[in-house]
Amino acid sequence: MVSFFFCTLSSFIFLCIHVCSAADTISANFTLSGDQTLLSSNGTFKMGFFQPGNSANFYIGMWYQELSIQTIVWVANRDKPVSDKNTSVLRISDGNLVLLDGNNLVWSTGLNSSSAHDAVLQDDGNLVLRDDSGSPLWQSFDHLGDTWLPGAKIRYDKRTKKSQRLTSWTSSEDPSPGLFSLELDESTAYKILWNGSTQYWSSGPWNSQSKIFDSVPEMRLNYIYNFSFFSNETESYFTYSLYNHANVSRFAMDVSGQIKQFTWLNNNNQWNLFWSQPRQQCQVYAYCGSFGICNDKSQPFCQCPRGFSPVSQKDWDLKDYSAGCVRNTELQCSRGVINEFLPLTNVKLPDNNSEGLLGSTSCRSACLGNCSCMAYAHEETSNRCLMWSKDVLNLQQLEEDNSEGSMFYLRLSASDMPRNSPSGKSNKVMIIGAVLGSLGVTISSSRGTFKMGFFQPATSSNFYVGMWYQQLPQQTIVWVANRDKPVSDKKTSLLKISNGNLVLLDGNNQTPVWSTGLNSSSAHDAVLQDDGNLVLRDESGSLLWQSFDHPGDTWLPGVKIRYDKRTKKSQRLTSWTSVEDPSPGLFSLELDESTAYKILWNGSTQYWSSGPWNPQSKLFDSVPEMRLNYIFNYSFFSNATESYFTYSIYNTANISRLVMDVSGQIRQSSWLNNNNQWNLFWSQPRQQCLVYSYCGSFGICSSKSQPFCQCPRGFRPKSQKDWDLKDYSAGCVRKTELQCSRGVVNQFLPLTNVKLPDNLEVWGITSFNTCGSACLGNCSCMAYAHDESSNRCLMWTKDVFNLQQFEEDYSEGNTLYLRLSASDMPSSSTSGKSNKAVIFGTVIGSLGAIALVLLAVIIMLRYCRRKRMRGEKSDGTL
Numbered sequence: 001m002v003s004f005f006f007c008t009l010s011s012f013i014f015l016c017i018h019v020c021s022a023a024d025t026i027s028a029n030f031t032l033s034g035d036q037t038l039l040s041s042n043g044t045f046k047m048g049f050f051q052p053g054n055s056a057n058f059y060i061g062m063w064y065q066e067l068s069i070q071t072i073v074w075v076a077n078r079d080k081p082v083s084d085k086n087t088s089v090l091r092i093s094d095g096n097l098v099l100l101d102g103n104n105l106v107w108s109t110g111l112n113s114s115s116a117h118d119a120v121l122q123d124d125g126n127l128v129l130r131d132d133s134g135s136p137l138w139q140s141f142d143h144l145g146d147t148w149l150p151g152a153k154i155r156y157d158k159r160t161k162k163s164q165r166l167t168s169w170t171s172s173e174d175p176s177p178g179l180f181s182l183e184l185d186e187s188t189a190y191k192i193l194w195n196g197s198t199q200y201w202s203s204g205p206w207n208s209q210s211k212i213f214d215s216v217p218e219m220r221l222n223y224i225y226n227f228s229f230f231s232n233e234t235e236s237y238f239t240y241s242l243y244n245h246a247n248v249s250r251f252a253m254d255v256s257g258q259i260k261q262f263t264w265l266n267n268n269n270q271w272n273l274f275w276s277q278p279r280q281q282c283q284v285y286a287y288c289g290s291f292g293i294c295n296d297k298s299q300p301f302c303q304c305p306r307g308f309s310p311v312s313q314k315d316w317d318l319k320d321y322s323a324g325c326v327r328n329t330e331l332q333c334s335r336g337v338i339n340e341f342l343p344l345t346n347v348k349l350p351d352n353n354s355e356g357l358l359g360s361t362s363c364r365s366a367c368l369g370n371c372s373c374m375a376y377a378h379e380e381t382s383n384r385c386l387m388w389s390k391d392v393l394n395l396q397q398l399e400e401d402n403s404e405g406s407m408f409y410l411r412l413s414a415s416d417m418p419r420n421s422p423s424g425k426s427n428k429v430m431i432i433g434a435v436l437g438s439l440g441v442t443i444s445s446s447r448g449t450f451k452m453g454f455f456q457p458a459t460s461s462n463f464y465v466g467m468w469y470q471q472l473p474q475q476t477i478v479w480v481a482n483r484d485k486p487v488s489d490k491k492t493s494l495l496k497i498s499n500g501n502l503v504l505l506d507g508n509n510q511t512p513v514w515s516t517g518l519n520s521s522s523a524h525d526a527v528l529q530d531d532g533n534l535v536l537r538d539e540s541g542s543l544l545w546q547s548f549d550h551p552g553d554t555w556l557p558g559v560k561i562r563y564d565k566r567t568k569k570s571q572r573l574t575s576w577t578s579v580e581d582p583s584p585g586l587f588s589l590e591l592d593e594s595t596a597y598k599i600l601w602n603g604s605t606q607y608w609s610s611g612p613w614n615p616q617s618k619l620f621d622s623v624p625e626m627r628l629n630y631i632f633n634y635s636f637f638s639n640a641t642e643s644y645f646t647y648s649i650y651n652t653a654n655i656s657r658l659v660m661d662v663s664g665q666i667r668q669s670s671w672l673n674n675n676n677q678w679n680l681f682w683s684q685p686r687q688q689c690l691v692y693s694y695c696g697s698f699g700i701c702s703s704k705s706q707p708f709c710q711c712p713r714g715f716r717p718k719s720q721k722d723w724d725l726k727d728y729s730a731g732c733v734r735k736t737e738l739q740c741s742r743g744v745v746n747q748f749l750p751l752t753n754v755k756l757p758d759n760l761e762v763w764g765i766t767s768f769n770t771c772g773s774a775c776l777g778n779c780s781c782m783a784y785a786h787d788e789s790s791n792r793c794l795m796w797t798k799d800v801f802n803l804q805q806f807e808e809d810y811s812e813g814n815t816l817y818l819r820l821s822a823s824d825m826p827s828s829s830t831s832g833k834s835n836k837a838v839i840f841g842t843v844i845g846s847l848g849a850i851a852l853v854l855l856a857v858i859i860m861l862r863y864c865r866r867k868r869m870r871g872e873k874s875d876g877t878l
């Protein structure tokens with residue numbers, strides 16, 4: 001007991017030294033360099049050097065001290081990074097706050113004849129430069145970056161007609177001012193601009209009666225912010241505060257070109273996106289840059305059309321698409337050089353820059369005859385000819401069922417145009433003896449539609465035998481032979497006919513890894529057909545085995561998904577485990593007795609169903625959107641022994657597939673040849689968080705956050721590697737194992753506004769408090785919730801699946817109380833304000849002990865405060 005107190009006491013002393021030593025002021029006596037940081041007096045904000053993402057550059061930035069995700073709210077040297085934080089220093093010099101790299105001035109507050117004495121980091125996130133009387137000379141709130149914190153003002157100066165601006169970062173790794181900015185205009189509206197001038201969103205003017213902006217009616221729902229607008233003869237500004245100071249919240253002009261409002265969910269350990277505008281990514285002006293095609297349904301949102309590539313692949317990988325796409329072959333416009341037009345179908349036309357009345361053939365010749373014409377479109381109703389001669393901005397791919405789209409003709413050098421159907425070698429390519437392997441050989445189907453060979457998924461080092469579309473620029477695997485048994489070296493592995501089967505042999509000792517597995521079979525060859533079916537045949541050419549009977553995650557046209565009425569078993573599509581691992585994952589699609597398709601988790605738990613097939617209307621009851629389908633011809637077959645569903649494509653030139661995706665959604669996409677991308681046509685379930693156990697046990701799913709899954713406070717991903725690959729199925733594990741013996745303190749962490757998890761047990765009808773004690777008294781109780789209307793006590797004793805975070809303006813949420821080891825609970829300084837954390841501290845034996853600990857805390861905190869008020873610093877003094 002004595003040693004327990006000693007430890008508690010000394011850990012508080014340690015805490016105190018830690019907190020007391022942190023300075024909040026840069027002065028003649030304290031500069032910032034290397035790993036030193038500045039901490040605001042109550043510990044909300046921290047300043048120091050940071051590196052964004054994987055960047056090698058250092059910046060002076062400000063972030064929330066307490067949040068587990070470093071969230072930068074302000075950067076001093078936005079466009080002038082330093083390369084070494086140890087040789088750089090932020091200090092007061094010549095009356096300004098300056099950042100020096102060696103002797104080079106990198107950044108300065110830039111005041112003339114200033115006599116600044118110190119700079120203090122305030123608890124609201126404002127860095128204030130003061131003279132020796134303490135009067136402010138300069139403040140970071142007047143020099144906003146991408147983030148608008150509560151208390152900061154965005155001003156419009158009526159004399160100069162200029163507004164302050166929030167400006168996005170260039171990319172997640174580069175805080176220099178990007179292309180998107182938000183400012184206030186004369187009419188009291190906020191507007192978002194591209195490149196400082198082109199407006200693509202406006203809040204509409206401020207309505208002083210209703211206290212909302214005209215085009216932002218959802219502000220009415222806002223119950224945590226107190227917005228206010230100020231205007232006099234010389235200026236107007238808009239500011240906001242939080243009704244509840246315990247909440248952490250910010251607005252940011254995001255690199256996506258959207259203004260986003262976030263609040264931090266303390267216990268759920270994540271930023272919750274509360275609101276964003278413009279709603280759709282493709283509404284952001286020039287988001288995909290010149291010649292880029294934006295598609296709200298594809299990932300990434302931007303693609304380059306055929307014959308074009310990203311200007312900078314590096315920026316593109318960092319999701320900075322602003323530089324757009326360039327031609328693979330420069331256009332030549334001299335005599336004898338052939339230019340052609342590539343038609344892009346169903347697109348929203350880019351901003352045009354010239355037009356005239358011309359027939360469609362003359363429109364084409366007019367563009368061809370004008371060397372600066374890059375593209376044209378012909379508007380049939382008005383017979384207008386639209387031409388583009390410079391950048392082609394805001395080209396947008398519409399979904400197939402959207403009828404607003406137009407045809408757009410892009411000028412291309414003839415050498416970049418798609419070739420007519422691949423020269424048809426009509427000889428069938430067969431696997432007879434050893435064909436695949438050895439030299440990394442691949443085989444192609446007769447008309448060149450599909451290809452088979454060894455491949456490596458994403459960055460995996462494993463090899464698999466797979467099948468993909470030969471002609472698509474992005475390798476899209478439709479079938480894998482050895483799904484769960486990769487080989488490590490394609491050079492020594494062989495796919496061959498052996499002992500009457502098709503087998504894959506690995507390595508020097510030729511171990512069989514995979515086989516078609518037929519008994520007493522006399523297979524003679526295997527042929528890859530143009531429909532993507534790999535067929536094993538005997539000498540007479542009769543079918544012995546086909547890959548269409550063993551689908552993986554992809555349902556190609558022509559494949560039948562069968563239900564065998566005698567065995568009551570269905571064939572299944574099964575998702576990959578992750579993008580790097582084709583082994584069967586947790587999600588599968590199958591047909592059931594009632595003629596409905598259903599999606600299952602872990603082979604048994606159903607979370608989506610198509611509803612039964614309706615033979616009259618030829619659609620599934622719960623999939624009315626099938627009516628819109630004009631490219632697939634679905635058909636259903638049923639007799640006494642089996643039923644199946646299959647489909648074909650009306651226009652065989654189209655490439656299309658259905659996939660049981662790693663996301664747990666069934667997705668139907670078709671390839672847009674000229675636009676060079678897969679277009680998602682349809683998916684179910686619509687919302688990611690409706691996928692059963694998508695975030696695994698204890699994972700929290702939020703449809704609006706990226707990534708969709710987070711672990712609650714006190715938990716971490718079971719496998720960070722899988723998590724990074726977007727395989728969340730293993731869920732989260734406790735940082736500290738729960739102990740349930742005498743004298744060990746367990747507490748409950750409230751998670752607010754969540755959808756309660758499945759697999760609950762009803763413990764009884766009790767009051768809220770009894771429910772909590774009941775859970776605490778049961779060592780296997782992991783969490784509880786109390787239903788006020790029915791007074792029911794709900795408990796979870798095993799896995800906690802399907803925990804879902806709702807958005808703040810959604811009122812159906814509940815509070816779940818998650819059992820945690822006391823050591824993983826938020827420290828009382830961060831959560832002990834007014835939030836109603838329910839803490840059952842009764843397990844500690846004696847009340848006296850609690851009182852003593854409290855006393856120690858009070859003494860230490862007083863000591864801390866006095867020490868801070870006297871301005872003592874135990875280190876960091878230079």
Ligand SMILES: *[C@@H]1O[C@H](CO)[C@@H](O)[C@H](O)[C@H]1NC(C)=O
Nearest residue numbers: 027028029030870871872873
């Ligand atoms: C800073 O240093 C000066 C001279 O070195 C000293 O007079 C002053 O008291 C110091 N201020 C603080 C707050 O320590």
Ligand SMILES: *[C@@H]1O[C@H](CO)[C@@H](O)[C@H](O)[C@H]1NC(C)=O
Nearest residue numbers: 033034035083084085086087
């Ligand atoms: C800066 O100093 C720290 C500790 O002194 C050291 O760990 C780090 O490697 C140094 N960084 C550079 C870039 O030299």
Ligand SMILES: *[C@@H]1O[C@H](CO)[C@@H](O)[C@H](O)[C@H]1NC(C)=O
Nearest residue numbers: 108109110111112113114138
């Ligand atoms: C400081 O003085 C320079 C030259 O005298 C002038 O260009 C600059 O605008 C001044 N800066 C401020 C912040 O007043």
Ligand SMILES: *[C@@H]1O[C@H](CO)[C@@H](O)[C@H](O)[C@H]1NC(C)=O
Nearest residue numbers: 042044123124245246829830
């Ligand atoms: C710190 O100060 C800020 C601004 O005064 C306040 O909003 C916040 O609640 C305080 N935080 C803590 C942990 O006391």
Ligand SMILES: *[C@@H]1O[C@H](CO)[C@@H](O)[C@H](O)[C@H]1NC(C)=O
Nearest residue numbers: 179194195196197322323391
């Ligand atoms: C932004 O505008 C400036 C001129 O104000 C121009 O030089 C620059 O090229 C524009 N940037 C883009 C990406 O168009």
Ligand SMILES: *[C@@H]1O[C@H](CO)[C@@H](O)[C@H](O)[C@H]1NC(C)=O
Nearest residue numbers: 226227228239240241242243
């Ligand atoms: C809202 O903000 C205004 C202006 O800052 C202030 O006068 C008012 O008291 C605030 N209202 C509440 C409820 O905090």
Ligand SMILES: *[C@@H]1O[C@H](CO)[C@@H](O)[C@H](O)[C@H]1NC(C)=O
Nearest residue numbers: 230231232233234235236237
């Ligand atoms: C307008 O208000 C600002 C404070 O926000 C003040 O500095 C300025 O003097 C005011 N102008 C007039 C004309 O009252």
Ligand SMILES: *[C@@H]1O[C@H](CO)[C@@H](O)[C@H](O)[C@H]1NC(C)=O
Nearest residue numbers: 637638639640641642643644
């Ligand atoms: C049902 O149809 C399948 C072909 O899809 C056929 O092989 C089977 O013999 C049929 N069963 C009966 C009872 O007709």
Ligand SMILES: *[C@@H]1O[C@H](CO)[C@@H](O)[C@H](O)[C@H]1NC(C)=O
Nearest residue numbers: 244246247263264752834835
């Ligand atoms: C704001 O704080 C209150 C009290 O701590 C809490 O109940 C509420 O959930 C918080 N809201 C957000 C969005 O964090």
Ligand SMILES: CC(=O)N[C@H]1CO[C@H](CO)[C@@H](O)[C@@H]1O
Nearest residue numbers: 349351352353354355379386
């Ligand atoms: C700048 C310009 O000419 N814009 C025109 C583009 O085309 C639309 C109609 O498609 C016209 O309304 C714009 O004036």
